Amino acid sequence: MTTVSRRAALAGAAAALTAGLVRGSVAAEAFPARPVRIIVPFAAGGPTDVIARIVAEALGEIWKQPVVVENRGGAGTILGTNLMAQAPHDGYTIGVATNSFVINPAVRKSLSYDTEKDFAAIGMMVTSPFVLVASPKFEADTLARLTARATAEGEPLAYASPGPGTGGHMAGELLKQRAGLRLEHVPYNGSAPALTDVLAGRVPLMFDLWSSVRPHVEAGRLKVVAVASAAPLPDAPQYPVIAATYPGFVVSAFQAMVAPAGLPPEIARKISADLRAVVASGAFAARVRPLGVEPEPSTAEELQAFLQAEMARWREVAKTADIALD
Numbered sequence: 001m002t003t004v005s006r007r008a009a010l011a012g013a014a015a016a017l018t019a020g021l022v023r024g025s026v027a028a029e030a031f032p033a034r035p036v037r038i039i040v041p042f043a044a045g046g047p048t049d050v051i052a053r054i055v056a057e058a059l060g061e062i063w064k065q066p067v068v069v070e071n072r073g074g075a076g077t078i079l080g081t082n083l084m085a086q087a088p089h090d091g092y093t094i095g096v097a098t099n100s101f102v103i104n105p106a107v108r109k110s111l112s113y114d115t116e117k118d119f120a121a122i123g124m125m126v127t128s129p130f131v132l133v134a135s136p137k138f139e140a141d142t143l144a145r146l147t148a149r150a151t152a153e154g155e156p157l158a159y160a161s162p163g164p165g166t167g168g169h170m171a172g173e174l175l176k177q178r179a180g181l182r183l184e185h186v187p188y189n190g191s192a193p194a195l196t197d198v199l200a201g202r203v204p205l206m207f208d209l210w211s212s213v214r215p216h217v218e219a220g221r222l223k224v225v226a227v228a229s230a231a232p233l234p235d236a237p238q239y240p241v242i243a244a245t246y247p248g249f250v251v252s253a254f255q256a257m258v259a260p261a262g263l264p265p266e267i268a269r270k271i272s273a274d275l276r277a278v279v280a281s282g283a284f285a286a287r288v289r290p291l292g293v294e295p296e297p298s299t300a301e302e303l304q305a306f307l308q309a310e311m312a313r314w315r316e317v318a319k320t321a322d323i324a325l326d
Contacts, residue, residue, distance in 0.1 A: 031266075032065045032092060034065065035067070035068055036063070036092050037093050038067060038096065038257075039072055039093065039095035041074075041079065041081050047292075047293075051126055051255050051293065055257070055275070055284075059274060076165065077098065077104070078111065078112070081095070081097070081101065081113065084119070084259075085113035085118040088260070089120075089261060089262035089263050089264075090264070091259065091263055091271060093260065094259045094271065097307070099167040099170075100165075101256075103165055103170055103314050104165070106311065106317070107314075108165075108325050109324070115311065117261060120258060120259045120261050120262070121300045121304035123276050123302075125279055126255050126293035126295055127254045127294055127296045128210060128211055129210050129252045129253075130207045130251045131226070131228065132171075132205065133217065133223065134205050136201075136220065136222065137204075146225055146226075150179075150181035150182050151180065156182040156184040157181070157182065157204060158184045159172045159184070159203065160195070161186070164323070164325055168191070168206065168208060169185060170251070170318075175249070177320055178249060186203050194208075195212070199222065210233060210292060212292070227239050228250060256303055279297040
């Protein structure tokens with residue numbers, strides 16, 4: 001190749017590279033050019049739906065495009081999650097992942113999607129800690145006394161949950177395994193009836209969200225045995241954390257954003273950066289903290305690591321407890 005030809009080839013390669021970079025930049029800048037939908041795998045009106053609509057409104061302001069929340073509840077979030085997995089990977093369909101996203105692969109063998117391969121992490125939105133509460137009639141009011149009571153001879157201690165495979169159920173199984181307690185799961189069809197029976201003293205214990213039980217605790221209708229957060233609750237630091245006795249025992253409800261796998265990298269980076277800016281803003285915190293959740297801005301990489309760790313943890317818990325919902 002002559003010097004002139006070599007120079008021409010190098011110039012052509014440089015031009016092609018520049019054109020590629022420009023195309024990628026234009027694609028990122030142009031996104032979105034039409035409305036974006038956020039799939040929420042729950043019915044409208046619930047806590048997850050409310051948070052998603054706050055996020056959608058804020059992203060719509062940034063993107064200057066409508067961001068529409070589409071509620072697709074059913075089958076323990078499987079219907080909506082499956083719809084998300086099958087959507088085009090162009091950034092125009094994104095969705096909300098909650099605890100069920102990481103628990104379902106542990107307790108179900110016949111999912112119509114692969115949780116680890118079919119989704120791309122975008123970023124965390126909010127978290128809310130679980131707390132272990134008891135009826136005021138229950139004699140144990142500390143984790144140490146509960147442990148003594150649940151390891152003594154006699155019938156296992158019952159704990160309520162909104163249903164098999166829910167966060168409350170799995171938190172109870174995790175405590176049972178870590179502490180070697182004799183606990184018996186009592187599943188209900190939803191959080192409200194489970195909490196009703198705990199309030200009435202018919203079932204002594206339950207893991208539930210702090211935002212849900214706080215009014216009952218403050219009114220003296222429930223008592224907190226311990227908190228499943230890494231640190232004491234900011235608004236109730238008097239309650240001990242389970243992790244102080246059993247290191248690493250942290251169970252929180254979370255809401256994160258994911259997308260179908262194969263999202264173009266420049267679009268994935270834009271959605272992630274814009275979501276992180278929303279979640280880190282004071283305006284977002286002011287709107288969501290009264291709902292009992294805490295903003296948790298993250299990178300896509302941080303969320304991906306969290307989801308992988310959670311799936312591994314719940315698989316181990318489910319295997320040990322022989323939990324299978326199929």
